Amino acid sequence: METRVRKINPNVLRDWFMSYLFLLPAFGFFLVFVAYPMLRGIYISFFNYSLRKFEYVGLSNYIDLFHNEIFIKSLWNTSLLVIITVPVVIVFSIFVAMSIYRKKEFARSFFRGVFYLPAVSSVVSITVVWGWIYHPNYGVLNYLTGLFGAEPISWLGNEKTALLSIIAVLITTSVGQPIILYVASLGNIPTSYIEAAQIDRASSWQIFRKIIWPMLMPTNLYIIVITTINTFQCFAIIQLLTSGGPYYSTSTVMYGVYEQAFKLGNFGMASAMGVILAVIIGIISTIQFKYFGSDVEY
């Protein structure tokens, strides 16, 4: 039987090598700064790792966490944060984008700039400003509500308003990028589709629901996934405005990770919290990819 030897084109081989050579630095960075810390984090979560102590404890950290009422409250707060923030960011961003994408270039640039400004500014600076807005004694928010005769409120010191106050700040810092993306995506939808629907006397709502929304699906998917992950990982705003209080009402899983690791030096417990958070984000992202993922060609 004759054996056929497949000849490899040297040019193809060279291209193959070169492409992997160019990928190597990025892959190296991925290994060192993403993959290794992630795997190490999972590994550490099975240890009682506090400062120089390193003792294998199996699933003990995970079991302790699910018996810890503060962690359970943090999970609940984190869920609330995501459940409220993500839809509001999506709806608000689409609303703003729909309002400005057909405006003249100057107006469009102006509004894009206005809404994008918080996204490019430092979260810390913005949060500090919000801290002053919410200040119970000298805050401008209490001044404004006072003009209508309302009593001053301790916005960040009240369980009913603290989480909502944080959500408000989170939304202002989160809508910039979605608005820019939606304006760009809306501009890419062929006008002929909308004009045809208008000729068929479709209402604005029908046009949005049947044409615009489906065509925004790839953008929706990206924004929903990114906003969800960012909201899960919200930290600076909570740290600066409430430090998780009052009485754990704004404590989130991410804030708990920080407290356990950097305040108490319980790196094992913090890693376990991080792993739980990563699993939750992974599950939710998979669901989002399944339900919002679709191929749209313009």
Added chain:
Amino acid sequence: MRTVKKGLMTLLGITLIGTQLVACGSTSDSAKTTEPAGNDKKETTAETPKDTAKPVEITWWNFPSFQALDGEVGKYEKQIIEAFNKKYPEIKVNLEMITFEAGPEKLNVAIASNTAPDVIYDAPGRILDWAKKDLLAPLDDMVTDEVRKDVPEALWKQSMVGDKTYMYPINTAPFMMGVNKTVFEKIGALDLLPLDRPDRTWTFDEYKKALQAVKEKAPDIIPSGFFAKSQAGDQGTRAYIANLGNASFLNDDYSKIAINTDKAGAALDWIRQGVKDKLVVSGSESLTGGDVNDLFLQGKLAITLNYSPVLRAQNKTLKKAEFEDVLVPFPTIDGAKPKLEPYLGGMAIFNNGDDAKIAASKKLIDFIANDPEWGKKDLIQTGGLSARSSITGLYDDPEYTYAEQARDFYSNPPTIVDGYAEVRTFWFPELQRVLLGKATGKEALDEFAKKADEAITKAKAEAGK
């Protein structure tokens, strides 16, 4: 093609070797972490003749314990190092300034990753915790008999674990309350303050009268402060409640929390009512100690509860309004002697496994604390009093004279309790619960005591392992 292949193989080879090296380094680090740091410890004296000529490089991490010179943080420390190097040219000191906000976290990460500094100037809260975890080098060999006798027992308790000294005490100050004296002068209520009494002690009722006077005669000024947002400054709230309720934070053998008395609970209830009656700053559950002190420095608050001679000195340049600030102790129900928590600043050495570095670090500490020229200068630059009883009269200021006297009111500080780092995390959430009206003062203090006692027991058990 061959050249490309050769280059690629070389690159992969280097990467593989590099990876192996990193892995080896990582393994040895892990090995270090699994062994208690103290196992290979050797006590090293400050005067080790063999090492004196060898060049040594040490790292000193410093919180802003010394006041900034010419507005530049770390400038004074650089001058210390310069002077130190004239005496010890063979020791190179690398200074890194850290902040009170981010520094503790940076230290935790450094310790966990075996990159802790050699020397640190800090307070007992953290230092004793590190000592109990066997991370520090003992300093007994550098404490002379003269110093041992000259530093009060209460301060040694904050510097030692068992019979070993881990912090070299340098500066101290009693934590008290700060009063905007100018406000009381303006409203003609100076006589309501206990300033005419030598020890300035006062009763809860006298204190309430003073607050009421501010509320009525200076409506723009908030009579008193309180805060419960984050851990910093917790000593102020602890001592305030303990004194208002004539209670102690800890029991006599430091094994349990003792502040959960009925009277202390009632004091906490009064604070909540005080917010409603506008005698205490509103929104205190969302304010930090820093926020409240800022209000004081802006002249908007009559009495702040987290003040000391050190803070008073540091705040001089930060005042946004012209006023005279004076120190008073926390009031007690019947005017009994108050119990003041002592602030103590001192230096410690991390045992990073290098005897030469430990010896060099001891020389630096000795220079900062005891050099005939720099010792006194350093103390004044901290704005504090000397930890040694014999060194007094550093400042020409009546408030310092009073602060010296108030050292008689020092009580056992909570920082010495086992598991202090965890214990303090339960404090503010419980205060928040009271301020939110979700619990009475007694209920909150009981809950705090329950959680804190568990943490103390756990820490004791771990320390005994």
